[in-house]
Amino acid sequence: MASAPVGRITRGTTGTNRLRRIDRWIARHPVLRRAAADPLVVDLGYGASGVTALELEARLHAARTDVEVRGLEIDPERVRTARTQLERVRAGATAFRTDARVGFDRGGFEVPSARRPTIIRALNVLRQYDEADVPDAWARMTSRLATDGILVEGTCNEVGRVATWVEVGADAVPRTLTVSLRLAELERPSIAAERLPKALIHRNVPGEGVHDFLLTLDREWDRAAPVSAFGPVQRWRATLQAMTDAGWPLRQRGRWRLGEVTVPWERVAPR
Numbered sequence: 001m002a003s004a005p006v007g008r009i010t011r012g013t014t015g016t017n018r019l020r021r022i023d024r025w026i027a028r029h030p031v032l033r034r035a036a037a038d039p040l041v042v043d044l045g046y047g048a049s050g051v052t053a054l055e056l057e058a059r060l061h062a063a064r065t066d067v068e069v070r071g072l073e074i075d076p077e078r079v080r081t082a083r084t085q086l087e088r089v090r091a092g093a094t095a096f097r098t099d100a101r102v103g104f105d106r107g108g109f110e111v112p113s114a115r116r117p118t119i120i121r122a123l124n125v126l127r128q129y130d131e132a133d134v135p136d137a138w139a140r141m142t143s144r145l146a147t148d149g150i151l152v153e154g155t156c157n158e159v160g161r162v163a164t165w166v167e168v169g170a171d172a173v174p175r176t177l178t179v180s181l182r183l184a185e186l187e188r189p190s191i192a193a194e195r196l197p198k199a200l201i202h203r204n205v206p207g208e209g210v211h212d213f214l215l216t217l218d219r220e221w222d223r224a225a226p227v228s229a230f231g232p233v234q235r236w237r238a239t240l241q242a243m244t245d246a247g248w249p250l251r252q253r254g255r256w257r258l259g260e261v262t263v264p265w266e267r268v269a270p271r
Contacts, residue, residue, distance in 0.1 A: 005108035014047035045125035050082030072107035111144035183232035
């Protein structure tokens with residue numbers, strides 16, 4: 001008799017294009033690009049609709065035509081709903097490719113699969129758990145990864161314009177935190193505090209690294225206000241350049257124009 005999936009049913013809130021920022025980041029990740037043939041990517045906890053898994057496959061297909069996406073949900077009714085959606089895709093009744101390499105199964109943090117995934121994406125899942133649950137969940141998921149695989153775990157708002165995520169290695173050790181924001185009409189970068197991953201959301205207090213990070217982002221964003229005459233992207237670039245000049249080891253400079261900033265985990269890790 002098969003064992004029950006590990007985890008509990010979440011609210012299942014989802015929506016079209018909600019995870020586009022994370023998808024595009026994954027599509028350009030070196031781990032995906034250098035993976036062996038037919039890499040498997042798992043969308044863990046896709047929610048009440050299978051659309052996020054379908055969108056993920058479509059975006060990754062541009063980088064790897066041989067990629068396969070497998071959506072996992074604990075709720076069997078959500079699996080049935082997603083499979084019905086997939087039937088409509090196969091029939092050509094949607095905008096997705098009829099040959100999209102997507103499937104849906106029941107599963108949780110144990111990530112049931114005969115193949116080891118190159119990437120596991122778990123967005124808006126651990127937000128509904130306790131902070132103390134995070135290490136075990138990370139360990140369970142990463143134990144199923146391919147040797148050089150990664151877990152991408154985080155949170156975003158309902159329309160995907162504010163998102164944060166942690167990259168975790170196959171050794172269950174977190175590597176980086178990424179903040180991704182829609183720059184148009186952005187008032188303060190610290191809006192990301194509302195959507196920090198569960199491992200950090202309660203740590204945005206004085207004395208913690210993530211608090212220092214967000215405080216510095218806000219301060220340099222304010223100082224860069226005169227640059228806003230050239231547009232929000234230039235203001236964001238100036239903000240991050242000032243942080244770099246002050247010694248912050250910010251990564252993925254090429255993605256700054258997208259409203260992203262990536263920082264090593266050790267600079268924001270709970271103290």
